Amino acid sequence: KQEVTQIPAALSVPEGENLVLNCSFTDSAIYNLQWFRQDPGKGLTSLLLIQSSQREQTSGRLNASLDKSSGRSTLYIAASQPGDSATYLCAVNDWTSGSRLTFGEGTQLTVNP
Amino acid sequence: DAGVTQSPTHLIKTRGQQVTLRCSPKSGHDTVSWYQQALGQGPQFIFQYYEEEERQRGNFPDRFSGHQFPNYSSELNVNALLLGDSALYLCASSLGDGVRSPLHFGNGTRLTVT
Numbered sequence: 217k218q219e220v221t222q223i224p225a226a227l228s229v230p231e232g233e234n235l236v237l238n239c240s241f242t243d244s245a246i247y248n249l250q251w252f253r254q255d256p257g258k259g260l261t262s263l264l265l266i267q268s269s270q271r272e273q274t275s276g277r278l279n280a281s282l283d284k285s286s287g288r289s290t291l292y293i294a295a296s297q298p299g300d301s302a303t304y305l306c307a308v309n310d311w312t313s314g315s316r317l318t319f320g321e322g323t324q325l326t327v328n329p
Numbered sequence: 330d331a332g333v334t335q336s337p338t339h340l341i342k343t344r345g346q347q348v349t350l351r352c353s354p355k356s357g358h359d360t361v362s363w364y365q366q367a368l369g370q371g372p373q374f375i376f377q378y379y380e381e382e383e384r385q386r387g388n389f390p391d392r393f394s395g396h397q398f399p400n401y402s403s404e405l406n407v408n409a410l411l412l413g414d415s416a417l418y419l420c421a422s423s424l425g426d427g428v429r430s431p432l433h434f435g436n437g438t439r440l441t442v443t
Contacts, residue, residue, distance in 0.1 A: 220371070247429075248429075250431060250432070252434075257417075257439070258437070259333075259335075259419055259435050259436040259437050260372070260419065260434040261434070262431040262432065262433065262434075265430075265431045267429070305371055305372075307371075307372075315360075315362075315377060315384075315385065315426035316362065316374040316377060316387065317372075317374065317432065318374075319371030319372050319373075320371050321369070321370055321371045322371055
């Protein structure tokens with residue numbers, strides 16, 4: 217059974233800092249890995265989708281990497297801003313679970329002005 | 330281009346009652362998945378509908394059932410509500426199985442069972 221873990225559970229940083237969020241998964245036979253952002257009481261916004269054949273994806277100040285063999289992904293946020301404050305969730309889509317996503321519990325990020 | 334829309338946004342029910350939640354997928358999408366998110370947790374997969382049939386199901390009891398209509402919209406029904414059913418219920422849509430393209434989520438329905 218796939219298990220996804222995110223570290224740290226919470227992170228507080230000053231504005232302008234570069235930061236890294238970590239995600240690990242137990243079954244490396246994945247189709248893809250997706251990073252989401254969730255604002256309080258809201259739904260999920262897809263940030264980046266990395267297919268199993270890819271090693272990284274970039275969108276603006278965000279960069280996500282994938283190391284399938286070690287079961288790890290990182291989300292790098294450059295020059296953080298207060299508007300980046302949210303919960304960040306990683307989810308994997310693997311061969312045994314078909315098209316459903318298995319989520320981690322998220323990292324709650326606070327960027328202080 | 331309307332994204333995924335869910336209704337209602339909030340709902341309060343009493344233990345033992347039944348509830349129906351609704352979801353309209355993003356335009357052009359034909360697959361709908363439902364997730365339950367308890368406070369402080371990651372979303373848990375409930376089931377997925379494609380071509381009006383349940384294609385896949387997570388580890389949820391039969392009290393949870395669903396339906397997909399010909400226009401691809403979907404309903405989630407929960408019978409005999411328990412206090413533990415209180416959660417944010419998220420609907421996600423995709424084209425096909427959603428493996429090669431990202432899922433698009435709605436803003437969810439917040440269900441409170443008292």
